[in-house]
Amino acid sequence: MKLSIIIPTYNEEEYLPNILESIKRQNFKEDFEVIIADANSTDKTKEIAESYNCKIVPGGLPGIGRNNGAKVAKGELLLFLDSDSVLTNDYLNLAIKEFEERNLGIAITQIVPLEKGFINEITHEIANYMTKQISHIKPHGAGCYGILTYKSLHEKVNGFDETLDFGEDTDYIERIGKISRFKVLDKPKLLISTRRLEEEGLKNITIKYAKSTAKQMVGKKVTLDELDYSFEHSKSQKKKRIFYSLCGEGLGHAIRSGVVIKYLIDQGYDLIVFASDRAYQYLNSKFDNIYEITGFNTVYENNSVRNKKTFVYNMKDVPSDLKNNMNKMYKLAKKFKPDLIISDFEFYANLLSHIIHVPLISIDNMHVLTEAEYDSPRKYSKDRLFSEAVVHAFIQGADKTLIYSYFFPPLKDEENTRYVDPIIRDEIYKLKPRNGDHILVYQTSDSNKKLIRLLKNNPEKQFIVYGFHKDERDNNILYRAFNEEQLYNDFKDAHCVITNGGFSFITEALQLGKPILSIPVKKQFEQILNAIYIQKLGYGEHHDTINQRILDNFLDNVPEYKKNIRENYRRHIDNSETLNVLKETIEEVLNKSE
Template structure:
């Protein structure tokens, strides 16, 4: 700022793009009369600054640059003399020394030589252009995490004249050179230049590059990972992810299968990983086949997932890992030594004291083993639940209210004539035959991945808006034991007939408590007698839900608990 004040040019405004700094950057900038805009990656910060600018010319500078005397006036004079549309200046090291001076002069020479072939440069050289051209090309490409400056120069260079200016010099810090070494930093820039000259994009991950070097920053970076089986984890995670982003946290998300497909259409920075899947046949979890099916992919998934996560962790430097029952992020948290926060509905199986029928004992033991294997030694555990058996360790574990989609909260439920049927797998053909035998009743069925009518049964593929309408007007719900669907049904005051996937203990436990709380019924199998008895009691179950289920109007309480837990872990 002092070097800007010393310039013999005062028809300017200074705009600072601040990327969540925790030092005195904002305070100092304001003392110099600067405008402050939100920062982020370089492309975002530069675009935000350009949007705020009122002048005809834009000069983009890095934070560690120092302007030499008459820098601005000499740059504009040469820029206008050659009728340029975009230009960069040349660089001089702030710290003296023979190696520093030679390396920077060589960088200047190389940049000038390359510019004879095509427009080329980097933000550290200072970029001068017209605001009208900036707007014409749509600014910096915010989808690029590296090379956004070269891409920007090339695009404006195609519609105007480009030059490396001869006179003005910009002093730049050599701290990155000192931290990474001349050899490593030279190789990285050489690799990026070769790719860019070939017209290829370069990423931070490819170069093992970070925009941070030794600067203290606010702890706000999160790796968030979730189980990809079904859509329950994905649907609630979408609510959580949106909240965390709006609260100013930087997130990278990992998911597999349908969860990846769902979230990648809603958010940026969602990465696909391999995950575990359960094999279902005849509405039963087949654990031997599940083991065989998953084990053939585990060696490659373990290598590929951990490599991908670890490389991103080296660039992103997460302060915490949050896992919604996802195995590989749990391993990563222990490898890189950051706190692990577990948030899911599965841990009620292992972290609470409750009774379940003896006939499910083997299923319970297996489920406990899976939960312990998936998440080890979490620093904190939050459990989504609509039932609250006593916790074993209240110091590190607590219940939170289930996450409900805002669209569900907004619905005004009505008791209609149709029965909503939602299945987590398409293997329960016995149920479909039973429904068809009740020709005087209308059933709308989700989970069979098709859109067709079969007598009184209407099959629908998954579309959120349509599901909301069907949910709102349903008389009651027939489902497996999926947690998210049950909690949304309770929110909408819909009695539940739960037929868990056989041997799937998490669903069995959910169903047991639906019945114990008087919100519906749990059965291992369904037949005409069970269906008739349930339908005869739906009014009673609906009354119990209205009187006893603790409905919320939004997710604020759960999300605030999550945020406070994250902040505690940041600074423990």
């Protein structure tokens, strides 16, 4: 027999048919066989292999699987392929012809991305170029891109080194290259899936392969743990796997999620995170495995939510957003196989949970609107009904619901719902607040022009304003674009704060003992309820609008509000209590689902 094609697999029901079909289409006249080395797949991988009349042998890590395949191989030549690759037309004929004409002992193939797009194509072109350049220095091959060799040479070097959990392909190529000739083939091309690139991101993949190549070039071995790299069946996959998805509007969800994500990673969970807009930008600068999705955005005008415009703005993109987001999340779910989904008020995670039948934990501050019993003024009844409907639409049927809150009205379902204390950034805990002269103004949007006019009419007072996305001084107003380090300093030294009704900023202000003048965005009932309780608890004031009388009255009462916060607000030294509750809830839900 001329050729044996060996493919290691683990849960590859999505990709395996593609490569087997591409092999079936080859116009290769000589005898060959296909051997699948399967690592105990739990999906339909083995059934698919059997339907294509493949031999099936036990697998494991890639090196083990390839060796097991080679042991039963009858071919003179061995071709090692990955299961997510696809052979181009006439690949086998071109590869073997060039291999034999150039009198080679081992060779690899150049690659082309299966998924089109400029980034995919340019990165694969660079990979081909670098592989060919390095091959002039020493035999090398990052990734099993069609390793072609003789079975006799495979046996002479005792196959792949099964003690290596990473770089076993490069080690194999180098050892055979020392006793024969190695080249990167010019003519045949192998189509390669970009799923690893999509899952880990270009930056992460580049760093990992650059690090591994540099070490291998000087003869050093590299491990999976060093690179934080995993195969589906490797040791790291024993960790519980979580999809964490969060609302991208504003930065409140992102800031607290940053604390939660770090904690979960430190606790040994494998995480993939989905976020949109500013939340994605914020988290992507701090963590790996952050994936961008599109989210819903609120339209603000004159410090008011415009419900009709918000509806029109979002609905025009819903069909494409729904398709693109769910396609990305579903594909990653099939690969990553999450044990649990956690949503911080993110809509698509809720849908995915129901589609793939994975338990869902909801953790946010929004669910106080629907899960608690409380009174609110009748003038807000329409806003309340609308906001409750939005919360119900975003998350349905969570297995457990955790609600961040600084006020605690009775819950409707205490068995499956509980309050947790707000998450505060560690940097806020470390601050030593003092009573400065400036008033810190923090806005969710830049639509409150009336507030700015009022601040200008108080030239004897100094205001530092965030939310208008600029660094600029206008007499007594100092505008700042968002910068965490700068915000910490402005926060700790503020005399008091003026804000909308954003939950995260309010809770951090309370932690620092800063009285709050809250002017919620009109029609946004979550902010309105936050502000109602600020006034009810004596921590500041709630007003639908602001004028000189309201500002003066608030400033006159700042000492009293400081006293109330100091005596009644339960301040913390860290987030451990809330994070421990989250971990307990995760383990409870996971144990129940097993």
